[in-house]
Structures are given as C-alpha cells and as structure tokens.
Amino acid sequence: MVEAVFGLAQRDSIFLNWIGAVSELCSGQIIAIDGKSLRHSYDTGGNRGAIHMVSAWACQNRLVLGQHTVDEKSNEITAIPQLLRVLALEGCIVTSDAMGCQKTIAKAIIDKQADYVLALKANQGNLYRDVVQLFEYAQHNGFKDIEHAFYQTGSDGHGRIEVRRHWMLGQVSNLTNAQPWAGFNSIGVVQSERRIKGLTQVETRYYISSLSPDAHRFAEAVRSHWGIENCLHWVLDVAFAEDASRVRKDHAPENLAVIRHIALNLLSQEKTAKGGMKVKRLKAVWDNDYLAKVFAQ
Numbered sequence: 001m002v003e004a005v006f007g008l009a010q011r012d013s014i015f016l017n018w019i020g021a022v023s024e025l026c027s028g029q030i031i032a033i034d035g036k037s038l039r040h041s042y043d044t045g046g047n048r049g050a051i052h053m054v055s056a057w058a059c060q061n062r063l064v065l066g067q068h069t070v071d072e073k074s075n076e077i078t079a080i081p082q083l084l085r086v087l088a089l090e091g092c093i094v095t096s097d098a099m100g101c102q103k104t105i106a107k108a109i110i111d112k113q114a115d116y117v118l119a120l121k122a123n124q125g126n127l128y129r130d131v132v133q134l135f136e137y138a139q140h141n142g143f144k145d146i147e148h149a150f151y152q153t154g155s156d157g158h159g160r161i162e163v164r165r166h167w168m169l170g171q172v173s174n175l176t177n178a179q180p181w182a183g184f185n186s187i188g189v190v191q192s193e194r195r196i197k198g199l200t201q202v203e204t205r206y207y208i209s210s211l212s213p214d215a216h217r218f219a220e221a222v223r224s225h226w227g228i229e230n231c232l233h234w235v236l237d238v239a240f241a242e243d244a245s246r247v248r249k250d251h252a253p254e255n256l257a258v259i260r261h262i263a264l265n266l267l268s269q270e271k272t273a274k275g276g277m278k279v280k281r282l283k284a285v286w287d288n289d290y291l292a293k294v295f296a297q
Helices: 008-022 076-085 103-111 126-140 215-225 227-238 252-269 277-286 288-295
Strands: 030-038 051-058 063-069 093-096 115-120 148-157 160-169 186-196 199-209
Touching (some): 030 076, 030 215, 030 227, 051 076, 103 115, 126 199, 186 215, 199 215, 252 277, 252 288, 277 288
Parallel strands (some): 030 093
Antiparallel strands (some): 186 199
C-alpha cells in the first residue's frame, strides 16, 4: 500500500507536485469541483461506508488537479476548503454545485485569488429567495436600470432543440445576507428551453459569482462544469470500472482512486493513439513502446 511508505498526506502532496510539474494552468481556466462515491468500497463487516472523494478537474486541460477524501463523519462542505487550500488557483474560475455554495468555500476561493461560479438552490434560504425575486423583477421590467449582460446559445439534434439563455446581473449589495459572502459581485441565471416532439420544457437555474457581469464567460463556466461528470466521473466508471471495484481494505480504495486519476491524466495527455480511454489502456498493456510514451510525458 502507498501508506506503507508514505502517509496519506504525503501521497496527496506527491500527486500535487507531479501535476504542477507536468501541467500549467492558463489564466481564466475553469476548475470544476465535485464529489464521487466509490460505490462498492463499503465494508459491512468493518462498519464502514463507501469512500467519497472530492476532486478538482481542470476543464480545459482535462486533468485531475487534486482530490480529497471526505471524512466518514463529515461531508463535501468541509472537504472542499481543504482541497482548495492545496491547489494553485490564481486567475482561475472555480465552479461547484449547490453543495459547494457555502460562505467558507467562497472565501477559500477568493483567498486563492480566484473567482467562483456557485450553483444556488433553496438550501440558502433568504438569499435564494431574493435572487429569484430580483431576476423575476428585472425580467418583468425589461432589465430597466439594472446592470446586466445576456448571452444565448442553442443546439439541435436527435429530434431535440435546446435554447440556453444566460443572464448576469450586478447590483447585488442589497440582497439579503449578501455581505458575508466574500467577493460576491453578481448573480447568474440560466434558462434552458428544450423542445422534444412538440413538447416544451423550461428549467431555470441560479448562481452566485464573484465575476463582473459577463454572460459569455458565465455561460462557458456553467457549461464547462459538466465536464467533471462527463470526462472524469463517467470515464472512471466506464473505462476504469471504478464503481465495480470491490477493493475495500484499509486505505486501498483511496490509493487506487488516486492511481486511476494518475492513469487518466497520463492517457488523456497522450494524443497519438486513436480511440477512447479503454483502447488506450489496452494498448498500454500490449505495447511496451506505447506504455513508455505514456509515461514519458
């Protein structure tokens, strides 16, 4: 096991040093933060639940920047700030779902000289209510005298048409409980309209952000956040069969999760082989020259 030689903290430090050596984040890079459970890592006999890890994903570089295991008696709210503290995030935009929409997390991001776009839901009570009311008021009055920016995107295919409208509104200082949020500078709204076989569905999502109103940049951040689900979590399950792993003894689940992240990072950066992640993994097993090329990056 890794911790037979190194402690878990040293293991994560080695991973971070390696990432820092092989990659460079450009200014404005979008860093998605999200958690994933290793579904079969639970140990009924040992009275231990499934391991849950929070990861940071560089959307443009398609790299895992770091990860932190959520303590069994805690949750992502306490784990995310610990992960953020060890990452180099200056000039980046950090995104998270509603679980990460917390004052401590916003402050941790601002302290790293980064910006944030955090999904806002009803768990934030009065702030959520006021954001919804502000947007509805602004929309009803045609955004008269309200600082805002607008950007629209669309797509169609497979019998579905989708239109995504993005607004960013400034003037947030009068919102209830806005002051304790570090760097809080704007609210973002995404209205997704889907038309499928004559039926129309509309979904509205709300965000808080430290960015100045720039709807195009906001749309890019929101859209890119899904990369951590599609390009990391989905790949770990499908190409690496992470959820099917029955390894559960001691720290083995966490260690193997980190090894999968390393393998995914290496294979993602190798561009000469054709095919998906599964094909690359098989080629690395069968072809020593290709394996050496993967490790040489």
